[in-house]
Amino acid sequence: MFGLFRKRKAPNQVRNDALRAELAARGDDGTGVRRVVHRATPSPAGDINATVVQDFLAIKGFQLTEAEGGGFAFAEDRTVAGEDFDAHTDELDKALAGWRWRYEGWSCPGA
Numbered sequence: 001m002f003g004l005f006r007k008r009k010a011p012n013q014v015r016n017d018a019l020r021a022e023l024a025a026r027g028d029d030g031t032g033v034r035r036v037v038h039r040a041t042p043s044p045a046g047d048i049n050a051t052v053v054q055d056f057l058a059i060k061g062f063q064l065t066e067a068e069g070g071g072f073a074f075a076e077d078r079t080v081a082g083e084d085f086d087a088h089t090d091e092l093d094k095a096l097a098g099w100r101w102r103y104e105g106w107s108c109p110g111a
Helices: 011-025 046-059 082-098
Strands: 034-042 063-066 072-078 101-107
Touching: 011 082, 011 101, 034 046, 034 082, 046 063, 046 072, 046 101, 082 101
Parallel strands: none
Antiparallel strands: 034 072, 034 101, 063 072
């Protein structure tokens, strides 16, 4: 019965928690503002939507670069702790999926 009625975490939050655990192992609780680099890649059918995705990310205020091997790396300065960040990455995941792109996750270079 233990955990039977516990709400399961979304896959996106599980991925975020794993990365935050890596940061925590190095003494970083995720509450400080830092450079966060996200990655997204197109599905074969999504490649035609590259301009739309690029415009969406620019409007959201991300600094965009083309990623090696296709897709985009897009960066921002923010914290990675808490539900606010989980909601943020969930929004990115859902928006990109609508254009047949895959949100690949995030990293903190130098952290």
